[in-house]
Structures are given as structure tokens and as C-alpha cells.
Amino acid sequence: MTTRRPLIAGNWKMNGLKASLGEISAIAAEAAASPAVDVALFVPATLIAPAAAAAPDFLIGGQDVHENESGAHTGCVSAAMLVEAGAKGVIVGHSERRTDQHETSDTVAAKASRAKAAGLSVILCVGESLAVRDAGNAEEVVSAQLIESLPQEAASDWLSIAYEPIWAIGTGRVATVEAIDAMHRALRAALRGVIGEDADKLRILYGGSVNGENAAEIFAVADVDGGLVGGASLTAGKFVPIIKAARSA
Ligand code: 13P
Numbered sequence: 001m002t003t004r005r006p007l008i009a010g011n012w013k014m015n016g017l018k019a020s021l022g023e024i025s026a027i028a029a030e031a032a033a034s035p036a037v038d039v040a041l042f043v044p045a046t047l048i049a050p051a052a053a054a055a056p057d058f059l060i061g062g063q064d065v066h067e068n069e070s071g072a073h074t075g076c077v078s079a080a081m082l083v084e085a086g087a088k089g090v091i092v093g094h095s096e097r098r099t100d101q102h103e104t105s106d107t108v109a110a111k112a113s114r115a116k117a118a119g120l121s122v123i124l125c126v127g128e129s130l131a132v133r134d135a136g137n138a139e140e141v142v143s144a145q146l147i148e149s150l151p152q153e154a155a156s157d158w159l160s161i162a163y164e165p166i167w168a169i170g171t172g173r174v175a176t177v178e179a180i181d182a183m184h185r186a187l188r189a190a191l192r193g194v195i196g197e198d199a200d201k202l203r204i205l206y207g208g209s210v211n212g213e214n215a216a217e218i219f220a221v222a223d224v225d226g227g228l229v230g231g232a233s234l235t236a237g238k239f240v241p242i243i244k245a246a247r248s249a
Helices: 018-032 045-054 079-085 095-100 105-117 130-135 138-149 177-200 215-219 236-247
Strands: 007-011 038-042 059-062 089-092 121-126 159-163 204-207 226-229
Touching (some): 018 038, 018 045, 018 236, 045 079, 059 079, 059 121, 079 105, 089 105, 121 138, 130 138, 177 215, 215 236
Parallel strands (some): 007 226, 038 059, 059 089, 089 121, 159 204, 204 226
């Protein structure tokens, strides 16, 4: 039996206008009715303030943060800006940013540090490409990516990890329970090597085509402590069954 509280986080990516605030309120209401589960939504930067106002007791977060405190970085958002807008957390190192914005693991670690210093909780993402999966050494590669991306002050009270195989994101193709189990064990062992016993308290989420049908099976895996959900987090109708699956896992 794990003593880690499940975390079910939705990543809205580049989706969501004020017209979606009703969905956020409905998801927040379900979160309030699920005291044994932490629920969070990571919305576009423009939606953080209205979402936090619509659901003040709920964890609204951003999807990226700049590694510097302030300065000449056109288009970027600082940790203090996220906090002022009402964010309580942030995602760093999502594979879409590692690919589209060429973010390195060093940058991801710096972003996590900056967010922590501002009082934000952080979900740090790692995951392998299909080529790495097919080559048969995914655990080794993703463990190394995790260690490179970990900030020095990594600890379970502010940081969670999300394992998101790139080939499972938005594809409807989910990793097998066996593959998820092997990866999450490997990542926890890698964490133990860096932060010691606190690794047993740190949440490791699975992400990649999680939905209401497959969530229960995935959350039943011993080292899976919740999910990071993209497409199926955009409406209460799709997200609430995933929260309920975590409640009974
Ligand atoms: P999907 O759930 O749409 O596959 O997205 C997963 C993801 O990238 C969450 O960060």
C-alpha cells in the first residue's frame, strides 16, 4: 500500500478561453468532493487569473516558467507573474517544450528551482521517444534524463515527476501496465540515488492518453501516484471519471 496521495493533474496545453471557466468550476467542485485525491489544472497563462478567481480553493497552475527572475525575455512568463496571477503550481520540461522550444534538461532543472523559490509546486516531465522505446533501453534513458533535469533542492513536498512516453501523448496509444510499472520503479530507484528515502514520498505520475476507461488499471500500478492528463482533462465530463478512478485506486 502506498501512502502517497494521488495527484490527478490536467494539462490544457494551448486550449481554453474564458468560455471554458464553467468546466473549471465543475472540475473544482469534483475535486472538493474528493478529499483523498489532489486535483490540479494547468491552464494557458491567459486563463490563470480568471480560473483562480472562478475556483479560489482549487490548484490552478501554469504550463511553463522562465528560469530567470525577470528581464529581457520577450513572450516569457516569470514565476512571480504566475504567483501574482493566482497559480499555485507549474509544469516544467513537458516533451512538447523540450521539442518545440528546444529546452534542455539543465534549463528544466533551472526552471524548477526558480518555481520552487517563488513558492510554486512543480510537476517535472520526462519521457522517451518511440525510437528509444524500440531500442529497448527506455528505463536507462529516461532515468538519466530525470537525473539531469532534477534541481539540487528536489524534495517530495514541492516536486512531482510525470513520466510521459512521447509516443503515447495524444495518440490514444497507452504504454502497457508492465512498461509503466518497470519505468516507474526505475525512476523511483534513480530518485533514491539522489534524494535518498524522500524518494518514497515523491509522487510519480503517468501521462499519455489517460482516459476514463484506462485510468483505474494504470492507477493500480504500485509506483503510479496519479496522472497527468491532456485531452481528457478539457471537460468535466471526461476528467471527472479519471478523478473518481483515483479515488477508488
Ligand atoms: P494526452 O492525455 O492528450 O495524451 O496528453 C498527455 C500529456 O501530454 C499531458 O501533459
